[in-house]
Amino acid sequence: MNRKKKIYLALSVFTALYIIAVTAFIVWSNESRRKLIINEVDHKLLIAARSIKYILPADFHDRATGPGAISYSEEMKNRDVMNRFNNENGFKWTYTLAEKDGKFFFSAPTVSEEEAKELKSWYFYPYEDIPADFVKAFNEIKIYFVEYTDHWGTFRSVALPQFSPGGKPYLACADYEISHLNAIIRENLITSIISAFYFIIISLPFIFFFRGFYREYSSHLKLINDELLIHKTRLEGLVEERTSELSKAYEKIQNELRSKKVVEGVLRNEKKKLEDALAEVKAQSGLLPICASCKKIRDDSGYWNQIEQYISEHSEATFSHGLCPDCAKRLYPDIVDKE
Numbered sequence: 001m002n003r004k005k006k007i008y009l010a011l012s013v014f015t016a017l018y019i020i021a022v023t024a025f026i027v028w029s030n031e032s033r034r035k036l037i038i039n040e041v042d043h044k045l046l047i048a049a050r051s052i053k054y055i056l057p058a059d060f061h062d063r064a065t066g067p068g069a070i071s072y073s074e075e076m077k078n079r080d081v082m083n084r085f086n087n088e089n090g091f092k093w094t095y096t097l098a099e100k101d102g103k104f105f106f107s108a109p110t111v112s113e114e115e116a117k118e119l120k121s122w123y124f125y126p127y128e129d130i131p132a133d134f135v136k137a138f139n140e141i142k143i144y145f146v147e148y149t150d151h152w153g154t155f156r157s158v159a160l161p162q163f164s165p166g167g168k169p170y171l172a173c174a175d176y177e178i179s180h181l182n183a184i185i186r187e188n189l190i191t192s193i194i195s196a197f198y199f200i201i202i203s204l205p206f207i208f209f210f211r212g213f214y215r216e217y218s219s220h221l222k223l224i225n226d227e228l229l230i231h232k233t234r235l236e237g238l239v240e241e242r243t244s245e246l247s248k249a250y251e252k253i254q255n256e257l258r259s260k261k262v263v264e265g266v267l268r269n270e271k272k273k274l275e276d277a278l279a280e281v282k283a284q285s286g287l288l289p290i291c292a293s294c295k296k297i298r299d300d301s302g303y304w305n306q307i308e309q310y311i312s313e314h315s316e317a318t319f320s321h322g323l324c325p326d327c328a329k330r331l332y333p334d335i336v337d338k339e
Contacts, residue, residue: 022196048174049160061164097171134159
């Protein structure tokens with residue numbers, strides 16, 4: 001992969017990571033905003049649910065044990081107090097739930113005008129579609145928050161387990177409409193998306209600037225590359241020429257060395273011959289003690305040797321024996337006279 005492709009790949013990866021980071025920021029921002037709003041709503045719901053026991057009579061849930069246990073006038077009084085509490089604090093409903101024989105009933109509910117026209121008394125009205133988490137809250141004595149949507153809207157509710165002074169368990173509940181909160185969250189999401197696009201748009205000039213700078217830089221590098229390629233071609237030619245010259249010079253030197261070795265060998269041979277000849281001359285020169293009678297020669301060790309033995313040992317000469325005319329006449333006069 002060449003440098004240009006690597007840079008384009010790096011730029012693509014950077015852009016993809018940037019878009020992923022912006023998208024992650026949008027999701028995180030929207031979710032953080034939603035959690036913050038929901039936490040605020042849950043806090044208000046919990047305060048409302050805890051306030052119910054201070055709004056109703058202290059012994060109310062000890063007495064609200066079944067239908068007819070609470071008079072209609074007391075129901076209306078409690079309804080009025082609960083409705084005013086709702087209106088002043090912005091809750092949709094606040095109510096308490098009593099349990100009997102495994103079923104749940106409204107013991108002190110708030111009632112809208114439409115509900116009041118629909119039914120005169122809402123005390124101990126059965127809560128048929130009670131959320132499962134409300135039942136868990138009652139059984140586990142644990143606070144549960146529930147979010148649901150029906151034909152009235154989208155709501156978030158709290159189920160707070162409570163005990164009456166007499167020890168009777170019940171649930172204190174509050175509902176808050178969050179349809180407008182979802183709209184706020186959607187608006188926040190749209191705002192985050194617009195902000196992300198804004199940051200992407202303002203980053204485009206930098207991207208185009210980098211792209212133009214890279215193109216100019218690439219052109220400059222290409223020009224330098226072409227020049228280097230020309231110099232490289234020339235240099236390769238010079239190197240080849242110089243290498244050829246050096247090879248010839250080396251071959252010439254090798255030939256000269258071989259000739260030199262031959263000459264040196266000849267010179268060594270000649271030197272050896274001269275040394276041998278000199279040694280022979282030295283051996284045969286000087287004063288030689290020779291017997292005046294038998295002609296034996298005395299060597300350096302004091303021994304007397306036949307002259308032919310001495311010369312054979314001190315030179316390369318060899319001898320063959322014969323008789324000179326005088327000796328032949330003296331030794332064999334009869335033969336010589338006849339001849």
